[in-house]
Amino acid sequence: xxxxxxxxxxxxxxxxxxxxEVSVLFGQTPALRAATMSVASGxxxxxxxxxxxxxxxxxxxxxxxxxPNSGEVHFAGRRIDTMSEGERSALRRDQFGFVFQxxxxxxxxxxxxxxxxxxxxxxxxxxxxxxxxxxxxxxxDLDGLQGRRCGELSGGQAQRIALARGLVGRPSVLxxxxxxxxxxxLAGEQVMELLVASARDHQTTVVLVTHDPRVAAxxxxxxxxxxxAVAFTARTPA
Amino acid sequence: xxxxxxxxxxxxxxxxHGYDLKREYDxxxxxxxxxxxxxxxxxxxxxxxxxxxxxxxxxxxxxxDRKRYVITEQGVSEIETWLTEPVAAEPHLQxxxxxxxxxxxxxxxxxxxxxxxxxxxxxxxxxxxxELRRGGSLVDALLADHxxxxxxxxxxxxxxxxxxxxxxAREVGR
Numbered sequence: 001x002x003x004x005x006x007x008x009x010x011x012x013x014x015x016x017x018x019x020x021e022v023s024v025l026f027g028q029t030p031a032l033r034a035a036t037m038s039v040a041s042g043x044x045x046x047x048x049x050x051x052x053x054x055x056x057x058x059x060x061x062x063x064x065x066x067x068p069n070s071g072e073v074h075f076a077g078r079r080i081d082t083m084s085e086g087e088r089s090a091l092r093r094d095q096f097g098f099v100f101q102x103x104x105x106x107x108x109x110x111x112x113x114x115x116x117x118x119x120x121x122x123x124x125x126x127x128x129x130x131x132x133x134x135x136x137x138x139x140x141d142l143d144g145l146q147g148r149r150c151g152e153l154s155g156g157q158a159q160r161i162a163l164a165r166g167l168v169g170r171p172s173v174l175x176x177x178x179x180x181x182x183x184x185x186l187a188g189e190q191v192m193e194l195l196v197a198s199a200r201d202h203q204t205t206v207v208l209v210t211h212d213p214r215v216a217a218x219x220x221x222x223x224x225x226x227x228x229a230v231a232f233t234a235r236t237p238a
Numbered sequence: 239x240x241x242x243x244x245x246x247x248x249x250x251x252x253x254x255h256g257y258d259l260k261r262e263y264d265x266x267x268x269x270x271x272x273x274x275x276x277x278x279x280x281x282x283x284x285x286x287x288x289x290x291x292x293x294x295x296x297x298x299x300x301x302x303d304r305k306r307y308v309i310t311e312q313g314v315s316e317i318e319t320w321l322t323e324p325v326a327a328e329p330h331l332q333x334x335x336x337x338x339x340x341x342x343x344x345x346x347x348x349x350x351x352x353x354x355x356x357x358x359x360x361x362x363x364x365x366x367x368x369e370l371r372r373g374g375s376l377v378d379a380l381l382a383d384h385x386x387x388x389x390x391x392x393x394x395x396x397x398x399x400x401x402x403x404x405x406x407a408r409e410v411g412r
Contacts, residue, residue: 214390217367
């Protein structure tokens with residue numbers, strides 16, 4: 001569905017996704033202060049930091065959910081913070097996938113309809129959308145659960161359904177905000193194994209917000225957000 | 239835990255006598271295991287021999303040794319190097335790291351940056367172990383898990399200490 005954005009040459013060097021001096025105010029309270037960071041195409045980046053440090057706000061700015069008060073956000077060479085809401089909405093639908101802490105599945109839909117949802121919203125025919133959705137059940141060890149409702153799923157199963165929904169549209173970037181935050185160690189590990197394996201298979205870039213170092217250790221490198229600023233960037237040497 | 243470098247770090251604040259150095263060492267870092275006098279003076283002699291400190295003339299008065307020791311430029315540089323280098327990521331490093339943090343705060347150095355560097359070293363090791371457990375057998379995975387949990391415990395301490403640096407600076411400052 002989604003042609004990958006050009007990542008040749010310059011984009012790779014500059015970063016596929018970049019925040020430049022991004023500041024966000026919630027009322028009088030600064031949530032981000034001139035945060036600057038980038039993630040290269042195909043990289044898995046962990047965004048770490050204490051609670052309330054601004055890491056989720058940074059993710060929301062990168063994903064075009066939140067418009068910063070100042071600074072710039074660039075994706076694949078395009079500035080997205082100045083786009084219209086319609087353009088950003090199309091960008092989120094066509095290029096980005098999302099996984100949140102509490103799956104946030106639609107309770108009225110079956111598991112496979114939940115996975116197919118991004119495709120249905122993008123205008124893919126129902127039969128094709130469901131077929132593509134079903135192909136993820138085997139991959140994510142969810143066989144037999146296609147017809148279940150959310151209330152009939154364990155936390156780990158629901159989170160793997162949410163992961164499938166985040167990946168079904170073959171996004172360029174997957175945004176994951178504490179994707180294992182509500183799971184025990186074993187279930188969280190399974191979600192991370194699958195997330196990383198799927199991202200690597202499809203060269204999906206991942207922005208992974210987590211306070212958990214064991215989760216962050218699945219990433220290629222990490223940044224630390226403290227008091228709304230990017231306090232530390234540890235790049236893995238090439 | 240490096241006694242010579244710790245004594246050097248204490249000497250960097252101000253010239254001091256062996257007795258005072260021992261007392262400060264025991265207060266901050268001894269924790270039930272006081273430094274023997276013999277070791278203090280032997281260490282100071284070695285530091286003097288190696289050019290990290292110089293001993294002033296003995297002062298008149300009572301006491302076993304009334305020499306004042308002064309850190310040299312070489313000594314300052316040794317401390318600087320030691321504080322800046324991350325410790326190999328392994329369990330039970332807290333005492334060394336704790337000494338580094340306290341000495342950094344005492345001398346007005348950027349303790350937060352040292353903790354961040356250490357944090358990055360821990361994360362690097364955690365990535366290695368995570369990769370090992372992903373590609374290996376269950377035995378490899380369980381061994382890697384053991385290391386990962388220890389490193390995670392260290393990281394919690396590093397995070398908590400980072401969050402409390404201001405308070406710690408007030409407590410160890412004079």
